[in-house]
Amino acid sequence: MLSFSLFDATSKPSEEEKQNIINFLYKHLQEFRDAKKAISKCLDYALKNNVSSFGGFVLVLKENKKAQGVTIINKTGMKDYIPENILVYIAIHKNARGKGFGKLLMQEAIKLANGDIALHVEPNNPAIKLYESLGFTNKYLEMRLKKPH
Ligand SMILES: CC(C)(COP(=O)(O)OP(=O)(O)OC[C@H]1O[C@@H](n2cnc3c(N)ncnc32)[C@H](O)[C@@H]1OP(=O)(O)O)[C@@H](O)C(=O)NCCC(=O)NCCS
Numbered sequence: 001m002l003s004f005s006l007f008d009a010t011s012k013p014s015e016e017e018k019q020n021i022i023n024f025l026y027k028h029l030q031e032f033r034d035a036k037k038a039i040s041k042c043l044d045y046a047l048k049n050n051v052s053s054f055g056g057f058v059l060v061l062k063e064n065k066k067a068q069g070v071t072i073i074n075k076t077g078m079k080d081y082i083p084e085n086i087l088v089y090i091a092i093h094k095n096a097r098g099k100g101f102g103k104l105l106m107q108e109a110i111k112l113a114n115g116d117i118a119l120h121v122e123p124n125n126p127a128i129k130l131y132e133s134l135g136f137t138n139k140y141l142e143m144r145l146k147k148p149h
Contacts, residue, residue: 001064004108008057009048018043021058024070028091032125042088045074056085057112061092061105068096069105073113084115090127102130110134 007013013021022039033039043049046056054075061069071090076082087109092101110117120142121128 002104003062003065005060005062006057006112007047007060009055012047012049013058020067021060021070021072024067024093025072025089025091028070028094029089030091030094032122034089039072039089042072042074046072057109059105059109059112061101061108063096063101068093069101071105071109073109073117076118079115083118085113085117087117087119102127103134106130106134 007017007021021043022036025039026033026036041051043058044051045053046058048055054077056072056074058070058072060067069090069092072088074086074088076084076086078084087106090102090105090109092105117136119131119136121131
């Protein structure tokens with residue numbers, strides 16, 4: 001049986017659930033992963049944990065109560081000129097791919113998010129196919145300036 005768990009500023013995960021979310025994303029993002037510290041920051045932003053943030057949410061897709069997919073959305077606080085939301089991470093368990101779980105999780109996240117959604121994806125990531133099938137387009141090329149710290 002498939003179900004969703006939703007966490008946000010008003011419904012926070014336990015410390016154990018939080019670590020499970022971070023570990024799941026770290027493991028199943030595979031070559032597209034960030035450091036656990038970065039994933040943890042994104043999660044804290046979504047949950048408004050001791051950070052000044054606009055919030056967001058975390059959605060976990062479960063099959064028979066076992067996590068099979070996770071996505072984290074951060075709100076930007078902006079609108080009209082920058083989308084209201086950024087889908088920062090999405091991963092499906094590596095043994096559960098190609099069964100429609102990614103699409104299902106994205107569809108639910110799109111339903112729950114208020115406003116438009118931006119995401120960035122490496123040009124060689126096959127996930128692009130999934131995003132396009134849901135209506136995402138790439139009108140812009142994202143450019144970043146990395147400043148020395
Ligand atoms: C991207 C990811 C979330 C997709 O999840 P999934 O459950 O395998 O995808 P689905 O089974 O729901 O497939 C949805 C659609 O995308 C397409 N698709 C998914 N993965 C694909 C792949 N590797 N190659 C080609 N098409 C793919 C499917 O054909 C399907 O299209 P359809 O609806 O027309 O049949 C999953 O592969 C993943 O976790 N990848 C590693 C992490 C990652 O890359 N995250 C995104 C970082 S930006």
